[in-house]
Every structure is written in structure tokens, then in C-alpha cells.
Amino acid sequence: MEEYQEVNEINLIDLMFYCLKKWRWTVVCMILFAVIAGVYKYQATITDNQTKKEELLRRSRQPATESAEGEAGGEVGSEPIVLGEPVSSAVSFAVIGMIGGSCLICLVFCMNYVMSGKLQSESRFQEKFGVPLLGIVRKKETKKKLFGFIDRGIRRLEEGPYAKVPRKEQIKIATVNVQAAIHKNPEEQIKRVMLAGTVSGDDVMEICEELTEEIGEVTFSPYRQIVFHAAALKKLEYYEGILFIEKKGESFERLIRQEKKLADSRGIRVLGVVLC
Numbered sequence: 001m002e003e004y005q006e007v008n009e010i011n012l013i014d015l016m017f018y019c020l021k022k023w024r025w026t027v028v029c030m031i032l033f034a035v036i037a038g039v040y041k042y043q044a045t046i047t048d049n050q051t052k053k054e055e056l057l058r059r060s061r062q063p064a065t066e067s068a069e070g071e072a073g074g075e076v077g078s079e080p081i082v083l084g085e086p087v088s089s090a091v092s093f094a095v096i097g098m099i100g101g102s103c104l105i106c107l108v109f110c111m112n113y114v115m116s117g118k119l120q121s122e123s124r125f126q127e128k129f130g131v132p133l134l135g136i137v138r139k140k141e142t143k144k145k146l147f148g149f150i151d152r153g154i155r156r157l158e159e160g161p162y163a164k165v166p167r168k169e170q171i172k173i174a175t176v177n178v179q180a181a182i183h184k185n186p187e188e189q190i191k192r193v194m195l196a197g198t199v200s201g202d203d204v205m206e207i208c209e210e211l212t213e214e215i216g217e218v219t220f221s222p223y224r225q226i227v228f229h230a231a232a233l234k235k236l237e238y239y240e241g242i243l244f245i246e247k248k249g250e251s252f253e254r255l256i257r258q259e260k261k262l263a264d265s266r267g268i269r270v271l272g273v274v275l276c
Contacts, residue, residue: 010114014121017158019109023150029105030098037097042090049083056081119251122275129256131244134181134272135174138167140203171207174274175214178243181271182218193271194221194239196232198255199247203276207245227259236266244273 019026113120125133138155145151156163165173182190195208204223212220221239224232236242242263246256256273263270 011121011123014123015110015113017154018113018120019106020154021151022105022109023154024147025109026102026105029101031101033097033101033104034094035097037100038090038094041093042086045084045086045089049086052081052083117252117254119246119248119253119256119275122248125273125275128253129260129273131256131260131270132181132272133275134177134243135170135274136162136248137170137174137203137207137274137276139276140167140206171210172214174207175211178211178271178274179215181243182215182241188240188269190218190240190269190271192219192221192239193241193243194226194236194268195223195243195245196221196226196236196259197223197245197247198225198227198252198259199250200225201247203247204245207274207276211243226262227255233262236263236268239268241269241271243271246273246275248275 122133122136125131138159182193195211197204200223208220208223221235223245224235226233226236244256244259260270
């Protein structure tokens with residue numbers, strides 16, 4: 001029961017940054033809800049004003065004798081009719097729609113963060129998975145995005161001083177940590193290491209190539225997905241160690257645990273994990 005609670009612990013700071021990184025979706029949702037609410041209120045106010053005008057017209061056509069009889073009988077006159085202002089009403093509802101839209105989309109983000117089962121945070125990684133975290137490599141920026149300075153500002157807030165470290169340098173830091181993990185126990189001769197994980201992509205391949213070039217005394221395998229391919233799992237027996245390369249926001253936590261169990265059951269030493 002304690003393990004279950006540890007796994008499902010939610011870091012509110014990570015959750016906040018997860019929502020902030022999706023600010024474009026938040027802005028779109030706010031604008032959409034503002035337009036819908038504003039147009040609805042504008043049309044409703046115009047329709048209401050039309051009804052009021054018809055009531056005013058009906059009152060103006062009432063005979064004077066009916067009004068006199070009503071006053072003589074002690075009847076209370078009808079309340080004065082005030083026409084609404086469509087534009088101001090629409091603006092007020094648009095603001096309410098923006099707030100409601102932002103709350104709704106943030107709720108959707110929070111539900112996705114909690115229920116997706118994906119690795120969203122690297123905090124307390126070794127405690128959760130029992131595997132050392134050897135490095136974190138920022139995702140490669142393939143193209144310039146509109147208002148990209150906002151993304152960079154959010155990243156600086158999240159990563160702190162580490163955000164100033166270039167991506168190439170982050171890969172080199174991870175490489176040095178992998179070398180240290182390989183030579184951690186002098187009694188163990190690790191000459192062959194399998195590179196494995198549950199995801200694929202250019203980011204993963206770049207890290208694999210860098211590791212192969214920098215650590216020449218060790219033979220690395222091509223990147224394999226031992227959880228999904230029986231042939232890759234069978235080849236695991238020919239290696240003394242295994243290094244997992246996973247993607248934050250894409251790798252599933254249960255699959256990370258599953259691949260670790262596969263390595264442990266075969267007596268293969270798990271060097272650690274590099275996140276990208």
C-alpha cells in the first residue's frame with residue numbers, strides 16, 4: 001500500500017509547470033469561450049430589448065380611460081422598463097467566459113497529468129523506480145515557435161540555472177555519468193551495454209550516437225525496445241549491463257518498471273536512466 005501511494009504522489013510544482021507549458025492551448029480556449037459567451041449575451045440582450053420595446057409599445061397604446069380606472073382602483077403601476085446595453089453585457093460575459101475557459105482547460109490538463117500514466121516529473125526518480133537518474137537532456141528545438149520567448153521563460157523558471165546549460169553539454173554530462181556507472185564496481189567487467197527504452201525518436205538516437213562515440217572502451221547495442229520485441233529481449237542475455245533512455249512526457253511509468261524487472265530477472269545490471 002505504501003508503494004502505491006509513493007507511485008501516485010503528485011508534485012504540485014511540476015503540475016503547475018505542466019499547465020504553464022501548454023499556455024497556447026489555454027489562450028485558444030479562453031478566446032473561444034470568450035467569443036461564445038460574448039456572442040450569446042449580445043444576441044440575448046438584443047432579443048430581450050426587442051421584447052421590452054414591444055411591451056412599451058403595448059403600454060403606449062392603452063386607452064387613457066384604462067389608466068384612470070387603474071389609478072382610481074388603487075392599482076400599482078408597472079415597473080419602468082429599462083433597455084439593456086448589448087455591448088457592455090457582451091463584454092462582461094466575455095470576461096466570464098475567458099475565466100471559465102481557462103479553468104476548464106486547466107482541469108483537463110490536470111486530469112491528463114494524473115491519469116495518463118506517463119512520466120511527467122524527474123523528481124524522486126530513483127525512489128520511485130529504483131534506478132539512478134544519470135542525466136536529463138532537454139528536448140531539441142527543431143523550429144522557432146511564435147512567442148517562443150514565453151516558452152524559454154517558463155523553462156528558465158522550471159529548470160533554474162540548468163536551463164542555461166546547452167543541450168550538447170547536457171548530453172556530455174549524461175555521458176560522463178554513464179561512464180562512472182559502468183566503472184562503479186571495478187570487480188565487474190562491463191564490456192557490452194544494451195541501450196533500451198520504451199520510446200523512439202531523433203532525440204533518443206542522438207543520445208545513443210553520442211554515447212557510442214564518447215565511450216569507446218564499451219560496445220553499445222543499437223537502441224532496442226525490449227518490452228515490445230521478443231528478439232530484442234532475447235539478445236539481452238549477451239550484455240553485462242543495460243542503459244535505459246526514456247522520454248519525459250511520453251514514456252509510461254509502468255513500462256519503465258516492467259523493463260527493469262525484465263533486466264533484473266536475467267541478472268543484467270541496470271546502469272541507470274537518461275531522460276530526454
